[in-house]
Amino acid sequence: MASEKGVMLLDFWVSPFGQRARIALAEKGVQYEYKEENLTEKSELLLKANPVHKKIPVLIHDGKPVCESLIIVEYINEVWSDKAPLMPSDPYQKAQARFWADFVDKKVYDCGSRLWKLKGEEQQAAKKEMIEILQLLEAQLGDKKYFGGDSFGFVDVAFVPFTSWFYSYETCANFSVEGVAPKIAQWAKRCMERESVAKTLYDPKKVYEFVCFLKKKFGVE
Amino acid sequence: MAETAKLLGTKGSPYSHRAEVALRLKEANFEFLHEDLAHKSDMLLRYNPIHKKIPVLVHGEKSIVESLIVVEYVDEAFDGYAILPSDPYERAMARFWARYIDEKVIPAFWMSCWTDGEMQKGFIAQAKETLTTLEGQLKGKKFFGGDSIGFVDLAAGMVAFWFGILQEVAGINLLNEEDYPVLCRWADDYCSIEPVKESLLDRKLLVAHFASKKEKIFATKAPVYD
Numbered sequence: 001m002a003s004e005k006g007v008m009l010l011d012f013w014v015s016p017f018g019q020r021a022r023i024a025l026a027e028k029g030v031q032y033e034y035k036e037e038n039l040t041e042k043s044e045l046l047l048k049a050n051p052v053h054k055k056i057p058v059l060i061h062d063g064k065p066v067c068e069s070l071i072i073v074e075y076i077n078e079v080w081s082d083k084a085p086l087m088p089s090d091p092y093q094k095a096q097a098r099f100w101a102d103f104v105d106k107k108v109y110d111c112g113s114r115l116w117k118l119k120g121e122e123q124q125a126a127k128k129e130m131i132e133i134l135q136l137l138e139a140q141l142g143d144k145k146y147f148g149g150d151s152f153g154f155v156d157v158a159f160v161p162f163t164s165w166f167y168s169y170e171t172c173a174n175f176s177v178e179g180v181a182p183k184i185a186q187w188a189k190r191c192m193e194r195e196s197v198a199k200t201l202y203d204p205k206k207v208y209e210f211v212c213f214l215k216k217k218f219g220v221e
Numbered sequence: 222m223a224e225t226a227k228l229l230g231t232k233g234s235p236y237s238h239r240a241e242v243a244l245r246l247k248e249a250n251f252e253f254l255h256e257d258l259a260h261k262s263d264m265l266l267r268y269n270p271i272h273k274k275i276p277v278l279v280h281g282e283k284s285i286v287e288s289l290i291v292v293e294y295v296d297e298a299f300d301g302y303a304i305l306p307s308d309p310y311e312r313a314m315a316r317f318w319a320r321y322i323d324e325k326v327i328p329a330f331w332m333s334c335w336t337d338g339e340m341q342k343g344f345i346a347q348a349k350e351t352l353t354t355l356e357g358q359l360k361g362k363k364f365f366g367g368d369s370i371g372f373v374d375l376a377a378g379m380v381a382f383w384f385g386i387l388q389e390v391a392g393i394n395l396l397n398e399e400d401y402p403v404l405c406r407w408a409d410d411y412c413s414i415e416p417v418k419e420s421l422l423d424r425k426l427l428v429a430h431f432a433s434k435k436e437k438i439f440a441t442k443a444p445v446y447d
Contacts, residue, residue: 052321052354061310064310066310066313066317067317068316068317068320071313071316071317071320072313074312074313074316075309075310075312075313078309078312079309091294091297091298092280092283092285092294092298094293094294094297095285095290095291098287098290098293099285099286099287099290102287102290103271136271
């Protein structure tokens with residue numbers, strides 16, 4: 001990477017982790033170049049920008065790469081600090097935001113993957129866990145407009161990409177997010193009213209098509 | 222906030238260590254409340270109901286959990302020593318390497334200690350790779366944080382002090398001066414820093430503790446408290 005001025009994002013269309021970065025950039029009104037990666041044939045640029053993990057997303061800002069989606073979002077928030085603050089300014093509120101974003105990171109993706117990868121009892125266990133996760137998040141949201149309060153914040157950015165996977169989770173494991181965590185379902189709809197989210201997330205049916213492709217690839221019935 | 226903070230932790234935990242050193246670097250007023258992890262206190266369960274783990278920092282009536290989140294909080298809430306850099310890119314790098322330590326370095330080393338046979342060989346290969354990568358980040362610096370210790374040094378406290386102890390108990394020799402001269406030099410320097418020294422248990426005590434739990438840890442691959 002030459003020290004080219006500008007912002008580039010190495011990403012994969014349906015990745016909820018990449019979408020966090022895209023949403024943060026959109027909220028901040030940052031112009032950037034999007035580069036779609038073929039994850040079965042990773043580009044030289046990706047391997048050079050993220051030699052440790054070789055994963056997307058990678059944000060390259062003026063030639064310098066930033067990796068790991070939540071680290072990228074905090075970076076975006078700190079560099080483009082003049083608009084749309086994604087973190088509260090109070091240290092305790094920041095710690096809370098980091099805790100819940102970390103909770104989403106540790107729990108949602110893994111459990112969600114088990115919902116479509118597994119069958120029978122194992123899938124039932126994953127379903128029970130997912131319901132618990134959604135209900136914990138719902139309790140945290142409470143009656144607030146967003147996890148960030150009145151303003152769309154760090155936890156919202158961390159979690160919202162997974163809302164386009166709800167349909168896949170529901171279909172594979174036979175449950176309803178609205179049924180088990182109605183406030184989360186309503187929050188997801190509110191987030192979709194934001195341009196940054198609406199323009200970034202894919203139609204849940206398209207995500208489900210992708211999940212079906214993955215299921216075939218992994219030999220899951 | 223002039224109020225005394227309370228840190229729920231244990232001297233034996235490298236995660237608790239991170240929080241304690243952060244508070245010491247800030248010369249913060251705090252009380253260390255020792256948790257018996259075999260019998261978790263009501264206070265711990267009240268302040269960390271989701272993960273039920275230490276460290277927990279109680280500041281005012283607020284609780285902060287997850288060691289690296291506690292360290293960032295301490296850095297922001299207390300004046301004085303700068304634990305994280307101020308430049309956004311350097312901060313992103315610090316967070317990246319702290320996460321790398323948590324997600325790659327520690328698990329590979331831990332599992333290298335408590336497995337055997339082919340499985341152990343696999344983990345040892347991983348551990349060697351992660352230690353090499355980590356050592357590479359020191360490149361000519363005294364500490365990961367530069368001339369003074371910072372976020373990544375605190376995150377790597379387990380490498381500096383606990384890794385030597387664990388490998389001694391487990392009977393392996395992964396982190397040694399011959400293979401990792403720079404990392405070992407850093408470990409000595411890190412452990413000599415006053416706030417770090419004050420937070421570390423006597424090495425012999427920790428060796429005895431892990432030796433006494435060796436079989437149970439080998440069976441469960443998890444830390445054992447009772």
